[in-house]
Amino acid sequence: MLLCENYTSHEDSVKTPYCTTHAATGLLLYNSPVMFEFTVEAQDGRARAGRFLTPHGELLTPLFTPVGTQAAVKTLTPAQVEDTGATLVLANTYHLYLRPGDEIVRDLGGLHPFMHWSRPLLTDSGGFQVFSLAAIRKIDDEGVTFKSHIDGSLHRFTPEKAIAVQENLGADIVMVLDECAPPYDYSYVQRAVERTHRWAERCLKVRTRADQALFGIVQGGVFPDLRTASAQFIASLPFEGYAIGGLSVGETKSEMYAMVELVNDILPVNRPRYLMGVGAPEDLIEGVRRGVDIFDCVLPTRLARHHAAFSPEGRLNLQNASFARDERPLDSSCDCYTCRTFSRAYLRHLIVARETLAGTLLSIHNLRSLIRLMEEIRLAIQNHTFEALYSEWLARWRGNAKRDYTEEISS
């Protein structure tokens, strides 16, 4: 039985998952009492330290999820990703549906063996990329017709299709198809929320795999009334987890944080909460403080390919001539392979010499930085010292001259 056979014990796992079979049909039953159980082990204010059991091991939350868009975290082998301490990796349904095709991935055993990632995986629904990358031909209550950004070919995603594709890909956590609207257009957001709710129900109805957790998504832009209504409706549906979508798409930080707090106060406490596409360091700590358990973002790997690194001094642009003779590691407090091994001078040389190894080494460091931050946060929650960590971290952050990690990397 897939659910049991695929289970890989995680180093931090303590429980043995099991699965049940419907006697008459032989179908796997959803929501066994153990699988996808989410346990809040400690709470400090709204911040939670939890455990989420999946077929590929237990996830310790809060956690940051590296993005492996095309079934690969850019420039890194899965062994290198594992070394950063990553436990969950996200892959993009839109990209994999187009290339190599979800049926090929299914026939090769699913994403786990395909990309050789033995820990839990998450796929998005493909919706966000349809709305951001593809040329949309038609969106209606049934679904969305779009042109591939690769070859212009015509495709159609419906809630049913998004689930079918994700069932072929075989991640541990899959997402409902939703509509992400521009955050300030009230009537557009209102219509998108309505559609997102209908699509959420249809996704729940057609799912067939008991070894995949399905997460609902709350929309509503920056409007408290729409966010409240959406959170209440989505929370009323029997998902294994709940996500907050449509943020970090142009609104202000304080608007984002307000929406996160509002939504999390409505979502059930005994299910994981996932803030989609958010991963700047300050957003991680602010998000956890408002009850978020899971984050993902391309920021650390994209920054790396733009020669920038997280550091206690703020954003380091390694291309700068000032690093030419700098013997120090990127971050002397960091335990990653890059910081244990190379000087800033060497990294700068690789960048100037256009060696792609620079992107690899900076990706390792940037991912480890965020994952280490989450490990520290988790420990602080368990020790009920989260507020102290938060204040200290924020003071350093505010004193930091180079704190904008997102400048110049939109390409």
Next chain:
Amino acid sequence: MLLCENYTSHEDSVKTPYCTTHAATGLLLYNSPVMFEFTVEAQDGRARAGRFLTPHGELLTPLFTPVGTQAAVKTLTPAQVEDTGATLVLANTYHLYLRPGDEIVRDLGGLHPFMHWSRPLLTDSGGFQVFSLAAIRKIDDEGVTFKSHIDGSLHRFTPEKAIAVQENLGADIVMVLDECAPPYDYSYVQRAVERTHRWAERCLKVRTRADQALFGIVQGGVFPDLRTASAQFIASLPFEGYAIGGLSVGETKSEMYAMVELVNDILPVNRPRYLMGVGAPEDLIEGVRRGVDIFDCVLPTRLARHHAAFSPEGRLNLQNASFARDERPLDSSCDCYTCRTFSRAYLRHLIVARETLAGTLLSIHNLRSLIRLMEEIRLAIQNHTFEALYSEWLARWRGNAKRDYTEEISS
């Protein structure tokens, strides 16, 4: 003392090197009885299995040397290079002199700590790149004036400069400056041989580091009389090793093999012999059969970036649609990370999706393939079964439809 302090014990090392100091001047003495000792442990025909002691450990020969042009083997971390079984890595003096500059590398402790390679390193003299990449302004008996291929700036290399730069870089094995002429132009080659001989003497005269082996280079194009004269002259000088240059630059395979055999029959038996810039699989086995101990070539890593892999079936162009659902590893007989981990279908997906991870994974496999071939050859020499291995290998090679590894990768 540098020679002793820098010594890192290699897993296969059995001897402790030592160094002596000239009492009056405090200068290190060259050619201690142990350092750079080359021992032929077994011989089978002309093929030799040897050991070469360097400050960073003992090299088992014959061996293949990956090329790390700019102090990095392209797309690979040093940990990944080590995993391929590589023991010696080559870095290019021309590139490092221009970028980041040999004085910066010296000030940062030399190439070993700079690029974090703890095993032996070799640098070329820079001459080959001056003649192949730069715009030459003037070549005379004193040296060569050239324009940087990066920014057009003017530079001058002399034998003395080539040694000084390589002493700053600090590799275990360094090369004399030589002139590589077009192989078929007799009078040009004759003049280049003469110049190469004078430059070899000057390099020997100005070297100051006792912890670097200096190798002489035999030139002479495809002309037996010039090769003979050059081999005799270079062999008469007190180098720690001898290289054959000016081959694999346009001559036929049989011309190359004939020159290698002719030169090796003249070079001293108790010094390592290095065939520069040669690394196609058939050239490795043919070279060893004619007495070569050391090879280097960009072929395995360059092929990788052009989506091609060594395999028992010959050259695999992984981009081909036929691999889209191929669950097999690249080479089921290979023990590299790539073959132990990924399917051809996944590698093909990475290539089609333009993920640079494809280059990393194919580089790991291609390097391991050549290094494994050398390990097999060494064992066969020790067991006196080299001729059987050679015949078997060549029969498979000749039966191989896709045996040209060098097509379409000159860029």
